[in-house]
Amino acid sequence: MRSSKRFxxxxxxxxxxxxxxxxxxxxxDVADAPTHAHVxxxxxxxxxxxxxxxxxxxxxxxRTQVLAPAPGALAELFTALNAEGEQRAMRFLLSGRKVAYxxxxxxxxxxxxxxxxxxxxxxxHRRLRLAS
Amino acid sequence: xxxxxEEAELVAAAKDGDGAAFAELxxxxxxxxxxxxxxxxxxxxxARDVVQDVYLRAFRSxxxxxxxxxxxxxxxxxxxxxAASHLARRTRNRHDAITDDDAVPDExxxxxxxxxxxxxxxxxxxxxxxxxxxxxxxxxxVLRDVYDLPHEAIAEELGISEAAAKVRLHRARKKLREQxxxxxxxxxxxxx
Numbered sequence: 351m352r353s354s355k356r357f358x359x360x361x362x363x364x365x366x367x368x369x370x371x372x373x374x375x376x377x378x379d380v381a382d383a384p385t386h387a388h389v390x391x392x393x394x395x396x397x398x399x400x401x402x403x404x405x406x407x408x409x410x411x412x413r414t415q416v417l418a419p420a421p422g423a424l425a426e427l428f429t430a431l432n433a434e435g436e437q438r439a440m441r442f443l444l445s446g447r448k449v450a451y452x453x454x455x456x457x458x459x460x461x462x463x464x465x466x467x468x469x470x471x472x473x474x475h476r477r478l479r480l481a482s
Numbered sequence: 483x484x485x486x487x488e489e490a491e492l493v494a495a496a497k498d499g500d501g502a503a504f505a506e507l508x509x510x511x512x513x514x515x516x517x518x519x520x521x522x523x524x525x526x527x528x529a530r531d532v533v534q535d536v537y538l539r540a541f542r543s544x545x546x547x548x549x550x551x552x553x554x555x556x557x558x559x560x561x562x563x564x565a566a567s568h569l570a571r572r573t574r575n576r577h578d579a580i581t582d583d584d585a586v587p588d589e590x591x592x593x594x595x596x597x598x599x600x601x602x603x604x605x606x607x608x609x610x611x612x613x614x615x616x617x618x619x620x621x622x623x624v625l626r627d628v629y630d631l632p633h634e635a636i637a638e639e640l641g642i643s644e645a646a647a648k649v650r651l652h653r654a655r656k657k658l659r660e661q662x663x664x665x666x667x668x669x670x671x672x673x674x
Contacts, residue, residue: 372651372652372653372655372656372659373648373651373652375655376627378633378648394665397665398659398665401659401663401665402655402659404663405655405658405659405662405663406627406655408604408605408608408662409608409623409627409628409658410627410628410630411601411605412521412605412608412609412628413628413629413630415517415605416513416514416517417513417516417517417520418513419512419513419516419530419533420526420530423512423516423530423533424508424509424512426530426534427508427512427533427534427537428505428508430534430537430538431504431505431508431537431538431541434538434541434542435501435541
């Protein structure tokens with residue numbers, strides 16, 4: 351085991367290890383064999399790795415901390431949500447009316463077309479009777 | 483992550499249009515969503531705007547929530563996305579001299595009376611160090627190391643590549659480590 355002074359093993363230096371420690375600390379990145387060997391032998395890099403572990407523990411513990419929102423924030427939020435709910439209901443109603451409106455026009459158009467065909471058919475029959 | 487029966491029932495009822503069930507979900511998650519938004523935005527006003535946006539988005543897209551993750555995890559992702567949008571807008575609109583150095587430490591009271599004095603001091607130091615990080619680095623480290631979101635989800639919600647998310651995470655961890663747990667020589671280097 352080496353002292354806390356910086357040193358190099360093979361092609362690995364404390365500086366090159368320091369660059370990869372933030373990724374190695376949570377196991378997301380895997381240290382290659384030379385890096386691993388360097389850390390095993392270097393007290394300084396071991397200490398730095400331990401500090402990163404402490405940091406991750408401290409950050410993770412923040413998750414249990416819950417801040418109290420300002421008084422009235424929840425009421426303000428519910429007001430916004432109610433307004434959104436009313437808008438949605440209004441949009442739904444309007445879209446329902448639009449469907450009814452379009453449906454009415456379609457029915458009227460179909461009725462008019464039917465009446466026109468009926469009139470045309472009767473006129474044709476009358477002409478045929480007159481011709482015979 | 484396990485989803486409680488009560489939460490699953492509330493989500494199912496809310497998806498069927500039960501407003502009271504949705505209100506119950508909001509009440510149950512409001513403080514934690516606010517806390518996350520505060521950590522990402524760094525100030526109360528922006529955090530409130532983000533929280534409002536989060537629940538409006540959740541309300542509109544609740545039918546798309548599949549329920550295979552916890553409701554709170556789903557909200558975390560919406561919060562991350564909403565905060566990223568707000569931060570981008572804030573950066574575009576920032577004409578005054580506000581910089582990350584102006585970040586205000588979190589001084590709100592928290593709901594944790596059992597915490598020891600030592601742990602509280604450490605937590606305050608970590609919160610302060612987080613507040614001093616540049617916004618882009620802070621977002622990634624908060625989402626990954628505080629809220630455990632996977633790299634893929636972080637990249638997706640922040641609109642960046644996974645590689646970029648990893649680079650930002652490494653930089654953020656390095657800065658935080660140097661500030662909170664400096665190695666011999668680093669303290670002197672920072673002071674110069």
